[in-house]
Amino acid sequence: MKVVAIHIAKARKLPTRMVDSVDAEAGKGLVGDRYHGTRHRHVTIQSRQDLDAAADALGYAFDAGATRRNITVDAGEIPTKPGTRLRIGDVELEVVRLAAPCRLLDDWIGAGAMAAMHRRGGSVCRLLSSGTISVGDEVVVEPSSSPALTA
Secondary structure, X not given: OEEEEEEEOOOOOOOOEEEOEEEEEOOOEEOOOOOOOOOOOOEEEEEHHHHHHHHHHHOOOOOHHHHOOOEEEOOOOOOOOOOOEEXXXXXXXXXXXXXXXXOOHHHHOOOOXXXXXXXXXXXXXXXXXXXXXXXXXXXXXXXOOOOOOOO
């Protein structure tokens, strides 16, 4: 998987803007994004493959930024199991939860968009390390491992 688009928005009701790269701060989020500084919702990630399937269900294509997700990858299944770790370039992320489609998608994309995005919304992740995420970066799902025990 590779990053094909990055979108950020300064505030909830402002449109997203596409960027070529973004600074990611561990424990905080993407610099310049509305969720920067929140507790767990640092980054959202979705698959272009899932967006294409939703577009087929709708009968027309739409821009990846219309979903208001931050990172779009070219293909593949986005892990949704909490605790799953991903690496984008040299930035490590951890899945917090499934990113359910918002009812406002019907307003932003068109009638039926929320239903078309059902089970295709991607994941919400938190940032475990800092760095820069750029279009073209490789996305790797880390092999699952047993959590370390601490005394």
